Amino acid sequence: MASSYCCSRLLLQSQSSRLMLRFSPFLATPPTPSSLSFSSNCHVSSSAQATLQQQHEQQPLPQSSQLVALEYADLNLSYNLDLGHVRIRQHVNPLSSSFSVPAQVPDWNHAFADPTLPLMVDIGCGSGRFLMWLAKRTPKERNFLGLEIRERIVKRAESWAKDLALDNILFLFANATISFKQLVESYPGPLVLVSVLCPDPHFKKKHHKRRVLQKPLVGAIVDNLMPGGQVFIQSDVIEMALDMRNQFDEVKTLKHIEVLDPAMLCDSEGWLLSNPMAIRTEREIHAEHEGAKIYRRLYQKQM
Numbered sequence: 128m129a130s131s132y133c134c135s136r137l138l139l140q141s142q143s144s145r146l147m148l149r150f151s152p153f154l155a156t157p158p159t160p161s162s163l164s165f166s167s168n169c170h171v172s173s174s175a176q177a178t179l180q181q182q183h184e185q186q187p188l189p190q191s192s193q194l195v196a197l198e199y200a201d202l203n204l205s206y207n208l209d210l211g212h213v214r215i216r217q218h219v220n221p222l223s224s225s226f227s228v229p230a231q232v233p234d235w236n237h238a239f240a241d242p243t244l245p246l247m248v249d250i251g252c253g254s255g256r257f258l259m260w261l262a263k264r265t266p267k268e269r270n271f272l273g274l275e276i277r278e279r280i281v282k283r284a285e286s287w288a289k290d291l292a293l294d295n296i297l298f299l300f301a302n303a304t305i306s307f308k309q310l311v312e313s314y315p316g317p318l319v320l321v322s323v324l325c326p327d328p329h330f331k332k333k334h335h336k337r338r339v340l341q342k343p344l345v346g347a348i349v350d351n352l353m354p355g356g357q358v359f360i361q362s363d364v365i366e367m368a369l370d371m372r373n374q375f376d377e378v379k380t381l382k383h384i385e386v387l388d389p390a391m392l393c394d395s396e397g398w399l400l401s402n403p404m405a406i407r408t409e410r411e412i413h414a415e416h417e418g419a420k421i422y423r424r425l426y427q428k429q430m
């Protein structure tokens with residue numbers, strides 16, 4: 128799944144970050160430091176450029192979509208689904224009237240084999256593969272709800288979940304900004320984890336109101352989370368990560384996990400050094416493949 132902000136960030140990428148791409152951990156044989164020489168503005172000598180070029184030609188980088196398929200290989204999904212003729216749109220405007228109607232609350236008894244299990248909600252779940260991977264690993268322990276505003280990919284996710292015979296996952300076509308509260312308030316079990324992972328950044332100031340995480344949604348997450356429950360946020364766009372961080376840092380009942388568990392290591396600016404979920408999202412894989420840093424925070428609600 129490519130996104131337009133991926134393209135704009137790529138355009139802005141400096142020569143140094145283009146080089147990072149070639150140092151990707153996915154490279155079978157990374158270049159040795161001695162084969163390169165950097166000056167302060169990351170100029171690369173022509174012989175180093177030639178070496179890199181040669182290595183690149185010998186071992187072309189895997190496409191990031193192949194890396195995504197690799198990450199979720201365990202799921203063994205079919206990619207020949209008939210989704211009709213309507214193409215999957217890259218973006219929608221969540222403020223348009225067609226997305227202003229709250230999603231219908233499902234019959235939870237019908238949605239999950241056991242609707243009293245602890246619930247994880249992934250806001251803006253995209254293709255849903257990240258959530259399916261988690262659902263497959265914790266049957267009978269946890270239910271998973273993916274909220275996504277693009278209807279076509281919800282249909283594909285539903286079809287995949289059906290193929291996998293998962294009875295602990297539900298995908299809903301929903302504008303999470305307006306539907307989350309009603310949905311989780313009606314859920315019979317406890318809400319234990321909410322994730323907002325690589326949300327669309329909507330860079331222009333006049334479009335910030337299109338961002339999924341608005342104040343009422345933050346309130347609904349915090350109010351409905353059980354004590355000890357967690358909120359996981361991440362983005363490869365620092366501006367977006369800071370926007371989410373500022374909103375959750377303000378909440379008195381939430382503590383960032385490093386305060387509670389010193390084993391969760393952060394960098395000097397308080398971003399988690401690694402992904403605590405044991406699986407990456409698609410956007411995360413694409414971004415890391417481009418050499419981007421992922422900014423993560425994990426909050427826990429006070430007991």
Ligand SMILES: C[S@@+](CC[C@H](N)C(=O)[O-])C[C@H]1O[C@@H](n2cnc3c(N)ncnc32)[C@H](O)[C@@H]1O
Pocket residue numbers: 130219221250251252253254274275276277301302303304323324325326327338339408409410411
């Ligand atoms: C950049 S993608 C990230 C998808 C996934 N979380 C990942 O990390 O790969 C952002 C997703 O959020 C969805 N989205 C945007 N606004 C939304 C909203 N108001 N409600 C639900 N989903 C939304 C988009 O359609 C898109 O699939």
